[in-house]
Amino acid sequence: MTDNTDKFARHSVPSAQFLTIDGERAGQRVDNFLLAFLKGVPKSMIYRIIRKGEVRVNKGRVKPIYRLKEGDVVRVPPVRVSDKAMEAPGRGLLNYLEKSILYEDEGLLVINKPSGVAVHGGSGISYGVIEAMRALRPKQKSIELVHRLDRDTSGCLILTKKRSALRRLHEMLREGRVDKRYLALCKGRWEGGARMVDASLKKNTLRSGERVVEVDPMGKEALSRFIPQQLFKSATLMEIKLFTGRTHQIRVHAAHIHHPIAGDEKYGDRSFDRDMKALGVSRLFLHAQKLRFSWPDEGQTLEVSAPLDPMLARVLERLP
Numbered sequence: 001m002t003d004n005t006d007k008f009a010r011h012s013v014p015s016a017q018f019l020t021i022d023g024e025r026a027g028q029r030v031d032n033f034l035l036a037f038l039k040g041v042p043k044s045m046i047y048r049i050i051r052k053g054e055v056r057v058n059k060g061r062v063k064p065i066y067r068l069k070e071g072d073v074v075r076v077p078p079v080r081v082s083d084k085a086m087e088a089p090g091r092g093l094l095n096y097l098e099k100s101i102l103y104e105d106e107g108l109l110v111i112n113k114p115s116g117v118a119v120h121g122g123s124g125i126s127y128g129v130i131e132a133m134r135a136l137r138p139k140q141k142s143i144e145l146v147h148r149l150d151r152d153t154s155g156c157l158i159l160t161k162k163r164s165a166l167r168r169l170h171e172m173l174r175e176g177r178v179d180k181r182y183l184a185l186c187k188g189r190w191e192g193g194a195r196m197v198d199a200s201l202k203k204n205t206l207r208s209g210e211r212v213v214e215v216d217p218m219g220k221e222a223l224s225r226f227i228p229q230q231l232f233k234s235a236t237l238m239e240i241k242l243f244t245g246r247t248h249q250i251r252v253h254a255a256h257i258h259h260p261i262a263g264d265e266k267y268g269d270r271s272f273d274r275d276m277k278a279l280g281v282s283r284l285f286l287h288a289q290k291l292r293f294s295w296p297d298e299g300q301t302l303e304v305s306a307p308l309d310p311m312l313a314r315v316l317e318r319l320p
Contacts, residue, residue: 021072027167030057031064036144041079049077050084067093103304107165112306113157115283117146121263133159155288155306172293179292182240182250185285186259187272190228190236197224197253201246213248215256222246224253232319252287261286273303279310
């Protein structure tokens with residue numbers, strides 16, 4: 001596929017472009033394709049130009065979920081980008097991410113994402129991990145996110161460098177063949193052993209305009225297994241295994257069973273958070289600790305672990 005991605009990264013798309021999809025891009029949703037091609041453009045703008053019919057595939061309108069086929073011709077309309085949207089990732093973040101790489105081969109990267117950094121730009125955020133990694137590896141044309149972590153969550157994040165690797169990992173995630181484990185410091189002293197939480201989740205918008213996720217029987221199925229690791233006087237260090245990947249799943253499930261996560265400003269307990277802040281908790285205490293999956297490209301079962309933030313480790317040492 002011939003494109004002007006690098007030119008766009010410096011300016012904007014000056015006129016409509018017609019891009020022919022090759023085998024490497026086939027199978028990708030048109031919204032994800034545009035997010036990658038129009039680097040720096042807010043997500044809301046991408047969906048707006050699709051909805052208005054400014055994006056065409058083979059001269060016809062499409063929905064965001066349309067999956068591109070080899071040979072499709074995509075019309076990308078002229079798009080103007082504000083200076084803020086074009087802001088480049090800082091050298092400090094680039095250096096951090098370079099040092100945070102936990103695993104890399106020809107097809108994928110696993111990094112230890114820092115807390116406080118979004119996985120991608122949009123909604124007032126100029127850039128995130130994906131934009132920074134593309135800036136860090138400018139010759140790598142196909143760096144994509146495989147999954148997402150909340151902005152305040154740290155730990156293992158998978159990115160791919162080949163479309164074939166992205167398709168394979170998405171299939172593995174859909175089939176539950178990626179073992180994802182998180183660490184969280186939860187309110188209260190846990191009683192008993194491991195517990196499965198089966199509570200469907202639904203996105204909602206409050207009157208204030210704040211977006212939240214709530215337990216709702218009419219929502220999407222969500223399964224999490226909570227496994228106590230270390231008991232303290234008024235808190236428990238928990239390992240959580242995800243069986244589904246819903247937005248804010250661990251945070252909402254933890255609050256639902258009355259063991260909210262320390263530092264969770266949206267779903268947490270204010271009194272507990274004050275106590276934890278006095279011990280040094282200055283962020284959400286949720287960390288994507290470990291990933292494990294079969295990786296045929298390297299002929300092995302891949303297991304990657306991300307070390308806990310030193311600040312969070314010090315909190316555990318101080319807890320009574």
